[in-house]
Amino acid sequence: MCGAMTGKSLSERIGDLGHRLAVEAHAAWLAARDPRTPLIARLLAVAVAAYALSPIDLIPDFVPVLGWLDDLLIVPAGLWLVRQMIPDPLWREVHAAAELASERPSSRAGMAFILLLWAGLLYLVYWAVRTSPWH
Incomplete structure (x- = not known):
């Protein structure tokens, strides 16, 4: 073989x-x-x-x-x-x-936390741009 x-x-x-x-x-x-x-x-x-x-x-x-x-x-x-x-x-x-x-083993909870943290930060940036007086 x-x-x-x-x-x-x-x-x-x-x-x-x-x-x-x-x-x-x-x-x-x-x-x-x-x-x-x-x-x-x-x-x-x-x-x-x-x-x-x-x-x-x-x-x-x-x-x-x-x-x-x-x-x-x-x-x-x-x-x-x-x-x-x-x-x-x-x-x-x-x-x-x-x-x-x-x-x-990798931590799925840790990964989920980091992803949620990034999503939250992106939402804050989006909200700041949308409510900005320069927008």
Whole structure:
């Protein structure tokens, strides 16, 4: 039998890669906040983690092929560079914490609260514009 039939599907492998990159980005963020991390590594870790976790990309994803280059090249390369700058014991510590955090279930109540908060703020802005004397 073909080995590909017993392995993971492409979508499962892509999901695993996405999970790994998210854990690595979270570990970089944790390392950036740790005073034991060298300063240059802290600065790079903040930049890479913020970019990796940001919904805004250098090249928008809707641009064919080029839109995925940052996700497939820039982020992993930045994470690799950050990893090279952080001492092994510290990296193992922050990586374990990031892995543990990724295994915790997300809070639907927390997400609902944040969405309601944003909706409320948007309504306040709408109301302020509608009742403004300049409108």
